[in-house]
Amino acid sequence: MMTNKRIPTIGKGLAPLPLNRRDIRLDDAFWSPKLEVLRTVTIKDVFDKFEKSGALANFDRVAQGQRGGHQGPPFFDGLVYETIRAASDFLAAAYDVQLDARLDGYISRIGAAQAAVGDGYINTAITLACPEKRWGAQGGDQLWSHEEYNAGCLVEAGVHHFRATGKTSLLTLSVRFADHLCAVIGPDPRRNIVPSHPLAEEALVKLYQLLVDAPDLARTLGCRVNPREYLRLVRFWMDHRGDHQERISFTEYAQDHCSLYEQPEAVGHAVRGMLLYAGLAALAAEEGSSRDYTTLHRLWRDVVERKLFITGGVGPIKEYEGFGYGYYLPPTGYIETCAGVGLAFWASRMHQLFGGAEYLDVYERVIYNNVLAGISLEGNRYSYENPLYSQGSMHRWDWHGCPCCPPMLLKLFAEMPQLILTQTGTDIYVNLYIGCKAQVSLPAAHVNLGIETHYPWDGAARITLHPEEASTFGLCLRIPRWCRTYTISVNDKAMRKVARTDGYVHIKRLWHDGDQICINLAMPVERIIAHPFVNGLRECTVIQRGPVVYCLEGVDNPQVADPVLPPYPVFAYEFLPGLLGGVVRVTTQAADGAPLVLNPYYTWDNRPIPKEHDWLRVWLRQQDWYTLRSELDANPRKAWGQTLYQPIPSCPPL
Numbered sequence: 001m002m003t004n005k006r007i008p009t010i011g012k013g014l015a016p017l018p019l020n021r022r023d024i025r026l027d028d029a030f031w032s033p034k035l036e037v038l039r040t041v042t043i044k045d046v047f048d049k050f051e052k053s054g055a056l057a058n059f060d061r062v063a064q065g066q067r068g069g070h071q072g073p074p075f076f077d078g079l080v081y082e083t084i085r086a087a088s089d090f091l092a093a094a095y096d097v098q099l100d101a102r103l104d105g106y107i108s109r110i111g112a113a114q115a116a117v118g119d120g121y122i123n124t125a126i127t128l129a130c131p132e133k134r135w136g137a138q139g140g141d142q143l144w145s146h147e148e149y150n151a152g153c154l155v156e157a158g159v160h161h162f163r164a165t166g167k168t169s170l171l172t173l174s175v176r177f178a179d180h181l182c183a184v185i186g187p188d189p190r191r192n193i194v195p196s197h198p199l200a201e202e203a204l205v206k207l208y209q210l211l212v213d214a215p216d217l218a219r220t221l222g223c224r225v226n227p228r229e230y231l232r233l234v235r236f237w238m239d240h241r242g243d244h245q246e247r248i249s250f251t252e253y254a255q256d257h258c259s260l261y262e263q264p265e266a267v268g269h270a271v272r273g274m275l276l277y278a279g280l281a282a283l284a285a286e287e288g289s290s291r292d293y294t295t296l297h298r299l300w301r302d303v304v305e306r307k308l309f310i311t312g313g314v315g316p317i318k319e320y321e322g323f324g325y326g327y328y329l330p331p332t333g334y335i336e337t338c339a340g341v342g343l344a345f346w347a348s349r350m351h352q353l354f355g356g357a358e359y360l361d362v363y364e365r366v367i368y369n370n371v372l373a374g375i376s377l378e379g380n381r382y383s384y385e386n387p388l389y390s391q392g393s394m395h396r397w398d399w400h401g402c403p404c405c406p407p408m409l410l411k412l413f414a415e416m417p418q419l420i421l422t423q424t425g426t427d428i429y430v431n432l433y434i435g436c437k438a439q440v441s442l443p444a445a446h447v448n449l450g451i452e453t454h455y456p457w458d459g460a461a462r463i464t465l466h467p468e469e470a471s472t473f474g475l476c477l478r479i480p481r482w483c484r485t486y487t488i489s490v491n492d493k494a495m496r497k498v499a500r501t502d503g504y505v506h507i508k509r510l511w512h513d514g515d516q517i518c519i520n521l522a523m524p525v526e527r528i529i530a531h532p533f534v535n536g537l538r539e540c541t542v543i544q545r546g547p548v549v550y551c552l553e554g555v556d557n558p559q560v561a562d563p564v565l566p567p568y569p570v571f572a573y574e575f576l577p578g579l580l581g582g583v584v585r586v587t588t589q590a591a592d593g594a595p596l597v598l599n600p601y602y603t604w605d606n607r608p609i610p611k612e613h614d615w616l617r618v619w620l621r622q623q624d625w626y627t628l629r630s631e632l633d634a635n636p637r638k639a640w641g642q643t644l645y646q647p648i649p650s651c652p653p654l
């Protein structure tokens, strides 16, 4: 059971904690089949492909004391650990004897490699190719070697594997490496090394949290350092970005151009940035200061108000997989799957640090659109880039020389159910409308809770509460940012006055066994336009319904060349259970009367398409765009303010 002893009190009171993965069972028409594909197809596919490309054999070579012959990029070790982390979360949700045994086999090979090196360090690329270049010594290339990244992935996998299985086999290896990091990196006489590719920051916070939750564990594992040392190392890393004494600068590319606390905006490699900020949020939840909170708020606002694609993706620049300047959001942008995953992790950490639904709005946007598009419906083809425009050049791949995205995506979706509900000890937050059965332990009561819904195709959800005995607590229902009208009833009685703060409706009362709360979020088809500063999207709109962004593909619209929407199109929509795994399809007419057929963006490129119809559009040309926008601009209640995307009116002004 999660304990509340670490909950920080930040302005708004208690911050919310996610549920333990074991305490929530998914039962959802949309997500259950998808997660089952990930568990039964993708995990196996990814492990098989790693084995085939030599990622596991690298550990064997190190264990056998060989030199040379490393296969794949230097971060292969980390990708294997990431897949073990994801597989562990799936094991926690549903035990699978074969998967458990497969993980045991990998862990013993990793352990043999670590034992052969002897001091807790593992990085197969460095050990096989250039052991004298550890941590950038002798001209080693830290930007490329990913030593801290691999270490972080191992630490995190160990924590997740232990939480899922109760086994200490991988966690022991994690602790050895973490102790080694603490011995080598830090203030004088240790070395000024910061992760060129972040991830270890959040990982060490997780390890610290585990050892605080289970104080006897450190002794069992033979920890050589006090677990607080892990937090100190993370703080050292945060404090020493931009401090280039006795090391080279990783520049803006790796957010190392100046002190993190002074960085005015999100720059550089987007995945590195997202994981760095997630790490800072994780650290701040343990020992935050106003400097951390200000930094996090500043960077968050920069990303969500100026650098977020409509699908929740980030990072338009292909050359360095990174951020551009503000409002540079071209439909041909790079938009890497890993960057979207990183943003979702950061959003989750921000919610846990500060509370509030705005972080879940971003989380929801990115999981239903950008990240889901990163994998085929069959679960065995993947993408780096998730463009919003294609003329036939972009398709998912079977595998890749740099297969970073599949493990990242697996980690996110394996963990996602934990965020459906969070709790502060006094309130239960319903963050995501996803069908499930869960148990939540509040000091006041142990509550079993069920959510039934057909989201994201329908905005209705029914929540049934089963407190062990009648108890008073708060139930907080998230009102998504896309939703403009909604109704709520408790035991069939409509609630007329509902208080709404931080994006949630709070209902505090004495709850009885069987109480039912129904929420209905109106989910019309809408056209969205981007902020006037987004030059590349002038005269364009996107079609969205609820959290789902729609796209036009040539395969459904063979007669259409360059669609233009009329000022006030009429939309129809229908749930088609046999189409693309079951989707709501939207239809309308172009300005020239041609029928247009739209499907959810995440489903694109899942059907064989003749070459001449191999195209994709997310942003559609819009007739009378300036007039439509001026209606919006003229309405002071809908002034742009900090908003990056807004719906335009569906009918002319009276």
Ligand SMILES: [Zn+2]
Pocket: 336, 337, 338, 339, 384, 403, 404, 405, 406, 408
């Ligand atoms: Zn990637």
